[in-house]
Amino acid sequence: MDEIDDHDGPMPREPEEIETHELDQALRALKLLGDDPYLGMQATNVALVDGFLMQMESEARAYRSADGGIDIGHAMLLNALSQQWLFAVYELLRTWRERAKDVLKWKASGGLELKAAALEEKGKPSDLNLGRDAFARVLRCIIADPAITKEIEDDLARTHVLFRQLEFLRVALAKHEVSGRPKLFARAPGYARIDMWTGSMSYELSNDFAILDEVTRRSFSDGIRALATDRTVPTKESLASYDAFMAMKPGDVPDFTAPPGPPAPDR
Secondary structure (H helix, E strand, C coil): CEECCCCCCCCCCCCCHHCHHHHHHHCCCCCCCCCCCHHHHHHHHHHHHHHHHHHHHHHHHHHHHHHHCCCCCHHHHHHHHHHHHHHHHHHHHHHHHHHHHHHHHCCCCCCCHHHHHHHHHHHHCCCHHHHHHHHHHHHHHHHHCCHHHHHHHHHHHHEEEEEEEEHHHHHHHHHHHHHCEEEEECCCCCCCCCEEECCCCCEEEEEECEEEEEEEHHHHHHHHCCCCCCCCCCCCCHHHHHEEEEEHHHHHHHCCCCCCCCCCCCC
């Protein structure tokens, strides 16, 4: 694993300054996620493993500070565990986002009552299912207070960019493809460098011709924690622009090496 020195933005906090509950609570605060006991359990699992990984990342950073080198075995294990954590966070957020989008779709089509009734019909004493029953109660709350759907929309928007980055990286790591373009081989899937500021694994988000962004495992956990304090809701236009950027093709990039065209005629 190589090391990376670049860092933009405020300095990240030390692991000792971060409480495990911060990540857990930020995830549970997302509308619908915290209402499901089992999604909540997964949020706790993700937070616990995050704390463990931050300690390993601190050790990776210390190896470099001590002698300019790295412990290859430690770095390989850190990279392997980081990928598994990323997969777990992706699946948790994907499950929540799909459920949230379903609720918005049922609200728009007038199907919330039918869905709630169907879930309640299955909820017999002999068929205990805490997740299903909790979801039925949430739907009843939304029927009683339709304004909750605006909060769901806002949470989907607030997590959009973070999830898009995570999804892009996950496709490269798990499927060795470029997200949204299955015929394109991912560039060096699984290859990572060590971020000198946190010791976290750093990955490139790249398509077949350009590096679109660079993320670290820690940038995802910090990004989720920030949701608890930053309530900014991006506009639909800004999110559409970001999606277009992440889906760009070679023809979308100006060819700065081409010779200039003829001068514009005088007017």
